[in-house]
Amino acid sequence: PGLRFLHPGSVSFPRAEARMQTEFEMADRQLTLAYEANLAEWWQAHILASGGTADCTRGLDWSLDKHGGGSSMHRIRLDEAGFDAVIDRCLDEAVPHGSAVWAYVSQHATPEDAIQRLRAMGFHHNKRFDVFIHRLDGLEVPALRAGVTIERLTGLDRFSKQVPHPYVGAVTTPARKQAIAAEQSLIQSRPDDFFSWLLCIDGVPVSSVTVLITDGMAGIYNVGTVEAARGQGHAGTLLTYALGQARQAGATAAGLIAVARAEALYERVGFRPEGWISWLYYSKTRMAKRVVG
DSSP states (O other): OOOOOOOGGGOOOHHHHHHHHHHHHHHHHHHHHHHHHHHHHHHHHHHHHTTOEEEOOSSSEEEEOTTSSOEEEESOBOOTTTHHHHHHHHHHHHGGGTOOEEEEEETTOBSTTHHHHHHHTTOEEEEEEEEEEEOOTTOOOOOOOTTEEEEEOSOOTTOSSSSOBTTTBSSOSHHHHHHHHHHHHHHHHOTTTEEEEEEEETTEEEEEEEEEEETTEEEEEEEEEOGGGTTSSHHHHHHHHHHHHHHHTTOSEEEEEEOGGGHHHHHHHTOEEEEEEEEEEEOHHHHHTOOOO
8 A cells, every 4th residue: 555656667767868868969979070070081082182282280170172173171170369370371372272162160160150250251151061970770781673783993984974973974074084083093092991882773873972981980972873863762772782881891880961952861771960060162263362471
C-alpha cells in the first residue's frame, strides 16, 4: 500500500539528459570542425595542384591562386584587433594575380562578427550553406543494378568536349581544363586519401563524386550527374557506394555543404544538417581597383 509503480517511460532524469545533450552537442561541434578543416585542405590541395601557395600561420587558412581563378580563406580564427590587418594582407597578395578572393566563414569563426567585418571591407555575402554530416554507422550499400558499374578513376583522359565529365561538363573552357588538370594531379599525388568515383551505365559516364579523407572525416565534393540522366537516383547510388568505401578506408564520418536543390538527396542517403558555412567573395572588379599599400 502507498507504493506506485511507474512505467519506465514516465521517469525523467534531468541531469543525465542534460549531460547527454551536452555530449551530443560537443560531438556535433567536433564533426563540423573536422569538416571545416577538410574543406580548407580540399581548397588548398586544388590550388597547390594548380601552382598556387598555401599559408596556415595567420589565424586563417590562406590559399593563393596565381592563375586568376580564385584565392580562398578558410578556418578564420582571428582576434578583433588584428582582423583587418590580416585580411588586408591577403587581399594585397592577391592583387598581382587578378583573382577574386573567397571567404568561407563557419559558425566557429572568430570574431563572432566576422561576416559583418568582411562586408565592411568590401566582401559580398553571396550564400549560406548548411553543413550536412553523416556518421556512417548503420550505412547499407545495396547491390548495383544490371548495367551499372562504379570505378575509382586513375585518370581523366576519357573526358573531352564529346564526353563530358558529369560534374565539370564538356572540357572546352580554360577553367574546365584547369579543373580536370587539378583533379588529375590529386589522383596521382594523393592515392591514399583522395578518391574520384565514376558511375557508368552500359559503359557511359553518368555520375561522379570525389572524396577527401582527413583525420577520419570524409569530405564529399563535386557530386554531379550528366543532364540527360538526372532525377533517376544515380547520384544517390554512387554517393552511398563512395561512403561505404570511405568507411572501409578509415573514415568515421562524412561531411558536405549542400545547395538547397540537393538537400533531399543527401537526407535520403543519411546526411543531416548540423552546421553552416557562409560564402563571401571579394570580386575581380574590386580587386582591380585596389591600391596596395
